[in-house]
Amino acid sequence: MKLFDILEQLVDKYKITSNTIFNVDESGYYSTVQKRKQKIIAQRGKRQVEGITSGERGLLTRVVCCVNTPDLYIPPMIIFKRKRRAPELGIGAPTGSIYEISASGYINSELFIMWLKHLRSIVKSGPKKPVLFLLDGHCRHGKNLEALQFAKENYIHLLQLPGHTTHRLQPLDVAFFKPLQNYYVQAQESWMRSKPGTPISV
Template identity: 30%
Template structure:
């Protein structure tokens, strides 16, 4: 599960239409900097290629039920003062959207895995208790790993945002405004393109979550190199010594040059070599010693994660999701 935001509202007088060749990726976009409002959408996708109905969070103290008057559109709606999700909204989404919809896809008495980022607005104690009762295992992604492991970010939200921008552009050209009543209709059109089965399956493959490939989503550059052995450390010291000798030779050679330009070039090269050698000697050996110490003490896997995020829920805020025949309706 993850959330995204879509902007809608009125374009100002500077809004103008831009005509360009069809299919051009570099074609300029139309101006739309008028009175804009953000609506949050909660999305959840399954490894089988299906997506659960979306949940819309409109900005406001009360939810306008007429925004979801067309049952065939599906989904659920609610509101918050900020237009963002909070713990109450996440809890109600889990109870009235995720549990029944995911059970319909997987079947009863089947264990389910819900993957979310670690933001505090997504978790409550009541939700965790409810998850345990219904055989749902909630997995929070590690800090600073969502760019590699967040399913929707990897393969779905990009095409979805592109499709939404196109739907918004077409609506603006006709009416110069995207009203609240238009958001769900336009988003559903964009959703058919951005949350297709192909994109959903691609997201699971790209993150290595399914089929399970372990660390496929994390680039090798993000992993610390293995500790160097004694032979490698000796070779590094020899390289540093050779660099130092070469730098000294360049210094000696610079004093024999008549040309100021040649002398300056040799001096610059010598300083560069000395600087590189000093940095490698200082940080390379220090890093290796720290790694060797961690391995020797058995703490190589130790990490400390500090989360400074806070909940955006006010005590006075309440949320209510209601289910109709073909969709979820919230008030």
């Protein structure tokens, strides 16, 4: 596969090690209300089984995460779909996280550059420490001229995974986002059960 040839060339040319290769991915499955139906255990033959769910529509919040193989986890960028920034949005976020807003709820060119600067401030890339970021194949911002210029000036190499292959090549999908989604739904259900007067669906 051409991807691995390019990866090998980058690693050899710039002396990149496993400590300076990072996987980057964006996920947007975190709704402000419960979306997925919970598992309910009931007696066989029972016709009505109660479960707690939300009747609201809710909004999706996107999270951009970045990790490397050994032990470094970059605090995420959290993107809220709204027009005005509010300090309350950062309450409870992992230490060091940055939170931003966009009208569409998706990362845009401006936010992508902010995210690159956030990464640079943590990984401290430079002439003696070039880094490689493996991006999702659907990321359109890898062609952003300003972002490419910033990356070049700061010894950051961007390599996009081929489209429709991240379920195989992107470890964040399987090892991080999937369990996180499960825990997120559990936390939503626990919160709803703790609220008195919550309507119950049948």
